[in-house]
Amino acid sequence: MAAESEASWALVWEQLKVLFGVYAEGLGPSMSPLNVLATLALCLVLWLVWKPSKGFLAWVFPAKVYRTRSFLLDLWLFLLNWFVGLFTALNYAAIATVTAYALWGALGLPAPPPEARNPVLSALVIFLSGDMALYWFHRLHHGRPTLWAFHALHHSAEEMSPVTAYRHHPIYHILTGLFVSVAVGLCQGLAMVALIGRLDVAVLAGTNLFSALLNLATNNLKHSHIRLRFPGWLEHVLISPAQHQVHHSIDPKHFNRNYGDSLAIWDWMFGTLYISQPDEEIRFGLGDATGAPLPQRHPNLRTALAEPMGRARSILLRRDGRPKKGL
Template identity: 45%
Template sequence: MFELTAQNLLADWAGQFLDPRKRLFWGYLGSAFLIALIWMVLLGRERPVSACRKLLARDLWCSASARADYAVFLINTILMGSIVPRLLGHAAVAVFCFSLLHDLFDGRASLLPDAPAWAIAAGFTLVLFVVDDLARYVVHRLMHAVPLLWAFHKVHHSATRLNPLTVLRTHPVEGILFVLRGALVQGLCIGIFVYGFGDRVSLVMVLGANAFKFVFNALGANLRHSEVPIRYWSWLENFLLSPAQHQIHHSENPRHHDRNFGVVLACWDRLFGTYCHSEPNQELRYGLGPAVADPHSLYTLYLLPFREGVGFLHRIFIRRWRRQLTPPLVPTDQYQSNRAIYEID
């Protein structure tokens, strides 16, 4: 059980930058910086010093939007530290799934008994990565499509400047959904694979992180939340979403709304009709526009979503309730006929 102590908090804050399983690991930040620098120098014809200045610009890293990102990161660690241990965990889902399969198939399966352990490990790592990516797409799309969920996901889209820490600009309610999503996806995959393949299942790891995630992160995942519009070749963007494509997802322009929900693979967006290529020399404005007056205040980031969510529920349920209480109007012709029957004058 996580205990809310200063030591734990410091460890978790620091862990974000020291743990290779986290997106903000210093190594990934460093590789993202290098990739951005090379891209700006080679393709943007910037001088290295100028490129560095742009990447480390004070008006970006000290902007109101960035300061809000930092505040959310610090506050969420405290809040989630108290909430996460009380949520449904990976182990509960995995054991449930593992047990259920014993009942469904009367005992333990031993699939592909001659397959080498490395092949099972590679298969498990790949399946976990793909299913997790699909689950992220589905949940992300729901966060946009369902007004109640959008009230909370808007917090992430309220960032008007993008930096790698924007990835943690998340309302705690949305954070809880992410934890549950992770427990469900990873628990199911682990339960099914261990049931079928036993102790041959393991995770292919690099520096303690899922190998696929390591590659994704090392190749500049942090640039998705940056203002460096790195594009891939058009053919490659059909398979892997580029940073520029995710920046389009954050665009204030209505033309870009509800596009590119995916994280790594582009196939989900292509399959479900939400795909959008990046554009050359794209210059985007980020955020929610003038509809939100003060997008970086703690009130907007933490309390407004509840207010909007309650308002949404109120509209839905109160209207429905009122409709049920109000007697339906009697059609005129039936009214006339009633008058005749009861001889009302």
């Protein structure tokens, strides 16, 4: 019995080392050299096809986006979250894997077969369950005022660049990483129980590969001024850059739409899908119920870090201060 659990923990450790290696090689973050090169190649193709009036560099890196306080704050938060990202890497890799194994052990499953029964199907199931967990956690951040206090920092960007993807409060970064990892781990564990029989390194690398391939060139454009739309049928399946830009719009008709990370099928399934429209003006930032822009809450790093904490604190205190029923 003891030898068996020792063996399974050794297996967990082996998986973690490989997973961390996969993460470190840059399959995860969209700023990896491969992703950046793929994005630039796609931009070149779009520039050649769309023939905008500006030169290539001025079109891809316009001053109205890259010489702004909004972009500067994105950069600061990118650097800060780069450190926090070490926790995120561990959250995603370690907590998800350990949760999956814990569930597997708790259900008293027999010893795994030497190889996954169907690595491609297994990787697909894990990818799908992980992407659905991301959808729901993102949706939760828009629905719960305390969580929104932190997520609003991501939405207060008035100009969007690929660095805006990292414009998150460290608390959001840590909590979301933690919650999503546990959810992903539970989904992985259930997927293993139902379909797989064992969690294989190749399966998990394959899962990353699914998301890396789906997002390789287009992910960086989700946070950008480049409005790349997909055909309507494809926007029911994959989130296009234009669809994520809709998610950042201050127009009330765009509120609470397109929560999906890689896939649009969850938005389609759960009633939050918005198909991008041609020639639709989109203004980024935080807006009120009438669509008027709200004053910038996060003009610099200090307010970006302090304001969400203060807002969340006052929401929690208000809740605690409410008279209890029956007293």
